[in-house]
Amino acid sequence: MRDLPAYGAGVTVTRPRPVPRDLYAVAAAVLLVTAAVLVGRYVYTYDDLIVGWPPLLGRWDPHLGPGTPAAVAVAAVVVAYGPAVAARLPWRALLPAAWGTALAWTWSLALIDGWERGVAGRLTTRQEYLSVVDRWHDIPATLRDFNGHILLHSPDNWPAHVAGHPPGATLTYVLLDRIGLGGGGWAGALTITVGATAGVAVLVAVRALAAERLARRAAPFLVLAPAAVWMGTSADGYFAAVAAWAVALLALAVTGRRPLWWAAGSGLLFGLTCYLSYGLTLFAVVAAAVLLLGRRGVRARPVLFAPLLAGAAVVVPVAFTAAGFDWWEAYHLLVERYYEGAAGVRPYAYWVWANLACTVLITGLATVAGLRRAGGVLVRRRAGGGEADGARAEETRLAFLVAAALLALLVADLSGMSKAETERIWLPFALWLLAACAFLTRPRGWLAAQAVLALLLNHLVATGW
Secondary structure (H helix, E strand, O other): OOOOOOOOOOOOOOOOOOHHHHHHHHHHHHHHHHHHHHHHHHOOOHHHHHHOOOOOOOEEEEOOOHHHHHHHHHHHHHHHHHHHHHHHOOHHHHHHHHHHHHHHHHHHHHHHHOHHHHHOOHHHHOOOOOHHHHHHOHHHHHHHHHHHHHOOOOOOOOOOHOOOOOOOHHHHHHHHHHOOOOOOEEEEEHHHHOOOOOHHHHHHHHHHOOHHHHHHHHHHHHHHHOHHHHHHOHHHHHHHHHHHHHHHHHHHHHOOOOOOHHHHHHHHHHHHHHHHOHHHHHHHHHHHHHHHHHHHHHOOOOHHHHHHHHHHHHHHHHHHHHHHOOOOHHHHHHHHHHOOOHOOOHHHHHHHHHHHHHHHHHHHHHHHHHHHHHHHHHHHHHHHHHOOOOHHHHHHHHOOOHHHHHHHHHHHHOOOOOOHHHHHHHHHHHHHHHHHHHHHHOOHHHHHHHHHHHHHHHEEEEOOO
């Protein structure tokens, strides 16, 4: 008798392919969002969370609108051609192209809700900035008296968004009204137009601090961000752009020519940032990361600190202080006002992690995968020791910049000063997380996921604040 072959001899065994680690990260993010929705709906009540569709501030409202065809068309074009165009277009042409495409994406998403609900009416509700424009007849006098109207029990107390921010935010729209561009339409148009430049600022900073190739890879993701649902039209989109350009100009100051001019511009914008939103003082973390990444330029030209500090600590702050506005007093009054209102009810135990679910929704699953890869870059850099060369060094620098923005966001989360509504409040930090998408391979698939998420959110949920 012939010996039978051993069991399995000559048989090709097909082993299952390992699941990419990116998918594990994405699955964890999906579970986080699912948990936030289920716990928000079935464990807490509306009176606990004071949001209509937890973890988002909004309500379930499936709808189509005039912006629907345009939004689908923009998404399809960016998914199909965005990576290739970003790779080949000359740099000076890429920046305006990115801005223009971001404008088209943001406008089309906003117009899904129609002109009035999506754009013109957003900043005119009773809690918004335009509702108090007629109280600013005498700007210096209003600034002197600003703090007297922050607390809920104060006479003629400011609406929530006005009281919750330094007066630079409201003053922007007051000045717009003064030059003859009053009303919600002009305010919405300005906010979208300026907000759409934020992604361009991130590209400028990534190119200066890391590499042009990485900026090019990140460009389509910055353009097609789900965050655009809230960039149009929320004043926080405008804040995001100011903060982003402050960082971008600082990056140019420590790495390029004419550092004194860039530093002065950066300082001015950092000063303005602090008078737009109290929480954006956390951009000091991102600024510190830029100075560390550009330490060679700082050592070679330490004089750049003079115009930087002059802009940040003198130009805007002195102007407001001279007019009679006390930033520190206002901040402490805001904390008191914050806990007099919704924050005194909303449970920290829920929002401290549900806020992160909101971040997943505004940055998308591609960013989750990108952050996982950025973390891997930093871990390998630490494990390897020494100085990395070439492409690895560039990737490490980008990962470090993204990690700084993530750290600032986590500090904001742990502070408890952002319980709910972080889908708009954290827009300035979220945009920098999108840069991590430069680490992704097969970008079209990830871009499609980003676009689908944004379209679903804008068509199924009526967002508001």
